[in-house]
Amino acid sequence: MAWEIVIVASVTWIGIDMPLQVVYGVHHEPFFALMRWLTAAILVVDLALLATGRFHESRSERYHKGWLLFDILPALPVGWLWGGQSWLTLRIFKVVRMSRILRRWYYRNAHRGTILRLLFFVYFLALLAHFLACAWALIRPPQGPVRALTHYLHSLYWTITTLTTVGYGDVTPDPNSPTQMIFTMVVMVTGVGLFGYAIGNVAQLLANIDRAQADYRDHLDRISAFLNYHRVPSSLQRRVFDYYNFLWDNRRGYDEPTVLAELPPALRIQVALALKREFVEKVPLFRGASPELVQELALELKPMVFTPGDHIFRAGEIGHHLYIISRGLVEVTSADGHTIYSTLSDGAFFGEIALLFSHERTATIRALEYTDLYSLDDQTFEKILARYSDFGNSVRTEAQRRMEQMKRGEHAL
Amino acid sequence: MAWEIVIVASVTWIGIDMPLQVVYGVHHEPFFALMRWLTAAILVVDLALLATGRFHESRSERYHKGWLLFDILPALPVGWLWGGQSWLTLRIFKVVRMSRILRRWYYRNAHRGTILRLLFFVYFLALLAHFLACAWALIRPPQGPVRALTHYLHSLYWTITTLTTVGYGDVTPDPNSPTQMIFTMVVMVTGVGLFGYAIGNVAQLLANIDRAQADYRDHLDRISAFLNYHRVPSSLQRRVFDYYNFLWDNRRGYDEPTVLAELPPALRIQVALALKREFVEKVPLFRGASPELVQELALELKPMVFTPGDHIFRAGEIGHHLYIISRGLVEVTSADGHTIYSTLSDGAFFGEIALLFSHERTATIRALEYTDLYSLDDQTFEKILARYSDFGNSVRTEAQRRMEQMKRGEHAL
Amino acid sequence: MAWEIVIVASVTWIGIDMPLQVVYGVHHEPFFALMRWLTAAILVVDLALLATGRFHESRSERYHKGWLLFDILPALPVGWLWGGQSWLTLRIFKVVRMSRILRRWYYRNAHRGTILRLLFFVYFLALLAHFLACAWALIRPPQGPVRALTHYLHSLYWTITTLTTVGYGDVTPDPNSPTQMIFTMVVMVTGVGLFGYAIGNVAQLLANIDRAQADYRDHLDRISAFLNYHRVPSSLQRRVFDYYNFLWDNRRGYDEPTVLAELPPALRIQVALALKREFVEKVPLFRGASPELVQELALELKPMVFTPGDHIFRAGEIGHHLYIISRGLVEVTSADGHTIYSTLSDGAFFGEIALLFSHERTATIRALEYTDLYSLDDQTFEKILARYSDFGNSVRTEAQRRMEQMKRGEHAL
Amino acid sequence: MAWEIVIVASVTWIGIDMPLQVVYGVHHEPFFALMRWLTAAILVVDLALLATGRFHESRSERYHKGWLLFDILPALPVGWLWGGQSWLTLRIFKVVRMSRILRRWYYRNAHRGTILRLLFFVYFLALLAHFLACAWALIRPPQGPVRALTHYLHSLYWTITTLTTVGYGDVTPDPNSPTQMIFTMVVMVTGVGLFGYAIGNVAQLLANIDRAQADYRDHLDRISAFLNYHRVPSSLQRRVFDYYNFLWDNRRGYDEPTVLAELPPALRIQVALALKREFVEKVPLFRGASPELVQELALELKPMVFTPGDHIFRAGEIGHHLYIISRGLVEVTSADGHTIYSTLSDGAFFGEIALLFSHERTATIRALEYTDLYSLDDQTFEKILARYSDFGNSVRTEAQRRMEQMKRGEHAL
Numbered sequence A, B, C, D: 001m002a003w004e005i006v007i008v009a010s011v012t013w014i015g016i017d018m019p020l021q022v023v024y025g026v027h028h029e030p031f032f033a034l035m036r037w038l039t040a041a042i043l044v045v046d047l048a049l050l051a052t053g054r055f056h057e058s059r060s061e062r063y064h065k066g067w068l069l070f071d072i073l074p075a076l077p078v079g080w081l082w083g084g085q086s087w088l089t090l091r092i093f094k095v096v097r098m099s100r101i102l103r104r105w106y107y108r109n110a111h112r113g114t115i116l117r118l119l120f121f122v123y124f125l126a127l128l129a130h131f132l133a134c135a136w137a138l139i140r141p142p143q144g145p146v147r148a149l150t151h152y153l154h155s156l157y158w159t160i161t162t163l164t165t166v167g168y169g170d171v172t173p174d175p176n177s178p179t180q181m182i183f184t185m186v187v188m189v190t191g192v193g194l195f196g197y198a199i200g201n202v203a204q205l206l207a208n209i210d211r212a213q214a215d216y217r218d219h220l221d222r223i224s225a226f227l228n229y230h231r232v233p234s235s236l237q238r239r240v241f242d243y244y245n246f247l248w249d250n251r252r253g254y255d256e257p258t259v260l261a262e263l264p265p266a267l268r269i270q271v272a273l274a275l276k277r278e279f280v281e282k283v284p285l286f287r288g289a290s291p292e293l294v295q296e297l298a299l300e301l302k303p304m305v306f307t308p309g310d311h312i313f314r315a316g317e318i319g320h321h322l323y324i325i326s327r328g329l330v331e332v333t334s335a336d337g338h339t340i341y342s343t344l345s346d347g348a349f350f351g352e353i354a355l356l357f358s359h360e361r362t363a364t365i366r367a368l369e370y371t372d373l374y375s376l377d378d379q380t381f382e383k384i385l386a387r388y389s390d391f392g393n394s395v396r397t398e399a400q401r402r403m404e405q406m407k408r409g410e411h412a413l
Helices: A004-022 A029-051 A065-075 A088-108 A109-137 A148-163 A178-209 A210-227 A234-251 A254-259 A265-282 A291-300 A351-357 A378-387 A390-406 B002-024 B028-052 B065-075 B088-108 B109-138 B150-165 B178-209 B210-229 B234-251 B256-261 B265-282 B291-300 B352-356 B378-387 B389-409 C001-025 C030-049 C067-075 C088-108 C108-141 C146-161 C176-207 C213-228 C233-251 C255-260 C265-282 C291-300 C352-356 C378-387 C389-407 D001-022 D030-051 D067-075 D088-108 D110-139 D146-162 D176-211 D211-228 D236-249 D254-262 D264-281 D291-300 D352-356 D378-388 D388-406
Strands: A302-306 A310-313 A322-326 A327-335 A341-346 A364-367 A371-377 B304-307 B311-313 B321-328 B329-333 B340-345 B366-369 B371-375 C302-306 C311-313 C321-328 C329-333 C342-344 C365-366 C370-379 D302-306 D311-315 D323-326 D331-335 D340-345 D366-367 D371-377
Touching: A004 A029, A004 A088, A004 A109, A004 A148, A029 A065, A029 A088, A065 A088, A088 A109, A109 A148, A109 A178, A109 B352, A148 A178, A148 B178, A178 D146, A210 A234, A210 B256, A210 C378, A234 A302, A234 B265, A254 A265, A254 D211, A265 A291, A265 D236, A291 A371, A291 A378, A322 A351, A322 A378, A322 B304, A341 C321, A371 A378, A378 A390, B002 B028, B002 B088, B002 B109, B002 B150, B028 B065, B028 B088, B028 D030, B088 B109, B109 B150, B109 B178, B150 B178, B150 C176, B210 C255, B234 B304, B234 C265, B256 B265, B256 B304, B265 B291, B291 B371, B291 B378, B321 B352, B321 B378, B321 B389, B329 C342, B352 B378, B352 B389, B371 B378, B378 B389, C001 C030, C001 C088, C001 C108, C001 C146, C030 C067, C030 C088, C067 C088, C088 C108, C108 C146, C146 C176, C146 D176, C213 C233, C213 C352, C213 D254, C233 C302, C233 D264, C255 C302, C265 C291, C291 C370, C291 C378, C321 C352, C321 C378, C352 C378, C352 C389, C370 C378, C378 C389, D001 D030, D001 D088, D001 D110, D001 D146, D030 D067, D030 D088, D067 D088, D088 D110, D110 D146, D110 D176, D146 D176, D211 D236, D236 D302, D254 D264, D254 D302, D291 D371, D291 D378, D323 D352, D323 D378, D352 D378, D352 D388, D371 D378, D378 D388
Parallel strands: none
Antiparallel strands: A302 A371, A310 A364, A322 A371, A327 A341, A327 A364, B304 B371, B311 B366, B321 B371, B329 B340, B329 B366, C302 C370, C311 C365, C321 C370, C329 C342, C329 C365, D302 D371, D311 D366, D323 D371, D331 D340, D331 D366
16 A cells, blocks of 8 residues: 555656656656656665565456556666667556555545545646646747746746636737647637536535535425425424434434345344444343344344434334333333333333233333434334243243233322 | 624634734724624633533533633734734634634534535635635735725625636736735636535525425426327316326425335334324314324324315225315215215215225215325224224224114215 | 517517617617517517416416516616616516526426427526626626627627536636626626536436436347357347337337336226237227227236247147237247148237146247237137127137037147 | 538538638638538438438338428428528538437436536537637637637637636627627626536536445545434444445445346346346356346345454344355354354355255354355245245255264264
8 A cells, every 4th residue: 555655656756857858858866866766766665565465456456468568667767777768668658556555545436436536637628737737838938048947837826827718918929929829729718618617526526525414404495385385384304304303313314224135144234233332231121132133133233213202102002013212211100100100211112012921012101302213113022022031031021020010009000 | 692693703703803904904994803802702601611510511511621721722812912923822722712603503404405505615615715805915916096995895806706706807916926926826726616516516405495396396297298299188187287286286396105114113103193193183083082192092093185086985985994174175975976865074084984884985085175084994993993992982883873864764974 | 478478589689689779878779769669569468468367377386476576567668668777677587587488388397308408498598698698798898899789799609618618718707807807707607507507417418318328228238248158149149139120110118018017097098009909900800890909908918029939929828818919920839849830920810729728838839030929818808708799709710610620620729 | 420420520621611701711622522522422322311311210200290390401402502602501401410419318318317417518518619719700700810729729718718707808798899898798798607517517527427436425524424413433433434344345335135126027127137247156056047047136136245353144043045155255154153064155154954854044254254155035936946846955965064063062063
């Protein structure tokens, strides 16, 4: 990886340096000379590393024979040895290797695709501006005695002015030079197109960054329009949007089930465990549970949300689920709602009595706050009871305790 | 909320004032001096309010310790006391608190996301232009003796000319000043990019405002293309589009069921009631109904639309639904359509005979106008009859009356 | 409708004329004077028409009382009578009525939404440019003695140059005139924004025009990429795309079922009839059929497509459908494919034997060309036989004839 | 096809040449004269070819009578014979035929729609610039004695400067020439609009080219955001993205089933065979299989992917599928996982014992690498066994051998 960065940096430098040499001749400043030697050395070392096979491209990508030429040519000691320009272009063939490296980076970081494409566009636009500025510097020699750096700066200034379509007009092609006229037209048409395309892409990439959130807000906008059209009171609207905000905070536009459904079994188990790790740690019932049981539960528990006042179930209904509270507060009451047996919060479970002993709910459960629950359906519950007797015993003990309390009329489930 | 607006206004003013001071020195005009004292006072008061905890950030957002520094530093009496510039920048740290306030506003108004983002972009672009204009004013001193305001105006003019890519060229960087050249290039590249991005965003936001309608019209465009391709007569096409227009007027691209399905139970009941309040009020059958019954009906009644000439059902068919008219006019006829028993309109119900006594429809019902109905399926109907005997009795009485009328051959259902 | 066009044209003319009067004073050329009298007369007549209720707004839209003021004010004989400018603006209030008319036009033509929005944007941009040009003409008086028309032309030229961001710089604001500087900035920021927004909208509208086709081609692009990736031979790919092209030609991206499913019953029958009119006319079986039968068939017949070589069914399979050929050619063969009983084309039906006498197909049917069929499932077929005995008899007669032919080993089904 | 290219090239040349002649008079350079004769000859030849019917338009498109005029007029020997300009425009009617040819090309290559539209836009923009340049050359005669080519170049330069909105301002319309002013405005408004529209289209087309990949990466971006929000460890995230990368490499965003489901039966079989050709060739079981069997299997085999560590099935489960390995490595173990019977790789099959003899799986199968499988459900398997006894026998023989080996406790299934 570190070596790959060195290669990309070297090739980028060659790309910056070469057009400058074409325009202004070989630089003899120490910095440029040093960089020339350094990049040359790097190309030779890279060839050696590739030849000895010490530096494998990657497991999946084999090194093709055809690539060898593009690694040997740039490493040849022609041109840079005696300062000539003619063979300098050989080194640019290393771009083949660079493109392989960039593709690999992009591939390895597919889930960071947006930011990588953004960086690539900035990189590409900078190089494009540099090349065009050098070309312009070549066909439009300095008017009067100016330093090379000033001349380059003026050329770059013209390029940027034209590419961004600002076009002040303080630097324009000489009408008597067809070369300059035609080059200007080419820069305007292709350059402006590329620049506009890149800007458009960057805008779209930036838009993508929070697309999940934007989609969600757009959805709320529409719901809001619908509710307003039907003159739903604004206090009720506020409660509706509070609910959506709560959902967004806890889900970020994704459901656990959606994400898990796409994964193959082995990964699904591990991602499910990772997602529910915090929850599992705070449920007393799972304290002594075996890893297999926790795995199975992580896969089978389905997330649900209730808002204040929602009935999770009512006494007398047929019960098919056991619930475990992830976060929130619920109230256990009698069927008429007058006797409050108990309140339950994070980590508590309820609904087991109907699954174990009767089929009817023996109490009514109502959410007092926004409550995140996980539910377990009765078939999975029975399968788990059959396989994990310890778990079954602790659930049964608790259920029995609660039923006796209810008989005694105490304030507990 | 009022205090939050004061804070945001203060920080905005600091953001406008500070770069001006950097360029033109401290202003001693009464207005600027007053504003300087005022904003300073506001920052101190805000720190006091936060310290005494009187001003809670919000229920869900706790005040982090790390934020304290960014609230103390701007309140320190350095710089503005003796008019020096060196410590002025301290005040800009208050931007941390402002960003928290803005985020909270955005969050609380998620369903007005579009308009808020639009305002934010305008705000951001105005500040950007101001900053760039001040920077340009700094590196390009006035040519000749002009007032500071005129100089600032010219700087802003250059900034706007460049950012919008109009680029008249009446003001251009001095080719002998590399600083001006480079600054111009930076403004062109980043500035133009940001401006283009903002314009693009604004365009998309404006497009979103009536996206529901645009989607709907696009759908009609396509249907129209299909019907034209198959040479469907234009009089029939007109009737098709009349239907779609009617739907749009009454639904605004949303169905009740779609909106309700997303909500949790407690909210669903209340939104359903709010949506059907007008309808419920005009149905005589619901006059004396208990709130529980109205709630249940609000949830279970499904909206339907029929166009003139549509048969809602025909005599002899097996009936599974009771219908209540929300708006419109229907005709009750015999199976052959020759005898018209009755017409029914807003608030009337029909179809109860098949549910109560027979399974076959005893009459044919045809819509005479665009008719909005709510339907109730037979299972829910029976459940409701069992629970609400008053309601059952009034339905049964009316049904009996109608059957007798039909037997007597009178004009009524 | 004709009168509505007159109103819109009048208000548009007022919108063009008024800013010109503000800049250049009242014109006394005969054309302008005539137009002034004419529009004034039209406004009075319209008020009269509205007052006498002769001109109803529309059935669904009632005339609000509040609108009256905006219809009376423009009709008042102030200003235009003695040529003064002060009260001229009263007439512009008629824009309220114009906006109602435009909204109604838009509403009535919802299925032509794209083209209407396009026209609106062109109209809006033209007016915007005119207003800005007049404002610029007002704050930048002519340099030297030029005719008013030339001055207006130069002002419009500046406006267009600026709005399109071309910005030659041959006309720029006077740096000593803050008014001109500020106005230029306002034009650049808001004008450029509006222009960019309008261009963006037009681009999107144009894109929408053939979106159905674009979506379809995009789909083919992807299929093509997939097939290429898996190295499917190009001759086979060609056949795949031939099939898609055929589908496009016959369906234009829409299925009959998709369109019909959205319509209410009465419209569905009529649209179905219109869509299948040509087909129904060429099927001999339907010649003497009653309108009710044709209606029922139009609703129940489902379209299908087979490509050359496809088996529609094979001898020995259990048959559940009757098929009628809309366009194409099929071959009737024995189970082993060696004996060709017959070929059938447009308007012929087959598959009735299995539905009438046996449950097994007695022959194999293979498409020889691209073949459009309509299929009828067995349940609907039986229902229709029961109700329409004439139809049943002709089907049965034909089936008997074919079975005998097959027994005699002749070349016919 | 070759002749069609000649026609398109000729008409394009006429389109380039004609406006030049209008501006600069008839060229007498040998090249232009030759081209004039050549295109004239081509038009005559094409008319002859069309008349003799030797060159059919296409099978589906008949030659309409109305088109004849547009083919005769351009072939008339007026104008070009004596070098006059008056009748030259006749030739441009050939554009009718060209548009038919272009439409046909576009239609035939619907699956390459993106690239064709791109080419069309480039072609259209080039011609537009040429026309506008010629018009500008006509209304703005050369200042001073310059060659026609230089004058044209300057006109084109102005056109491009204006269309791209760069607008240097070194060439601007003469303020005393209303024609030039108005023409400039028209170019700016319509030209800029068209250019912007074309650039926008090109950008969208380029974006479409890798839309499948972009969609996929966007999906990963969101999954990544979700996993980060829930603090899933990055090592686990890496494994998740490895899996998605593997899927992308093997599927390119498409499933076989998705593509196949859209095709009619005959094509479906052949595409399925083409997609699975490589796989079928490497499975020993299919070596001697009849083409019919291979066809049936190609349709019925469903692709699946397992990641390292995934259990394909466990001993004791009820088995409903036979699996064939396309690529990868699996391990056959006893129920407790301690005894490894065997490993299987590309081309091997497993799971047949449960389908043939018992219903319970007799061993556990676990993937050791990323493994591509094809599965066959039990009903299809039985149908195939019944019809293809050879295939059944080889499966049965292998199953028996494996069961005996397992009994003997050897290391093999």
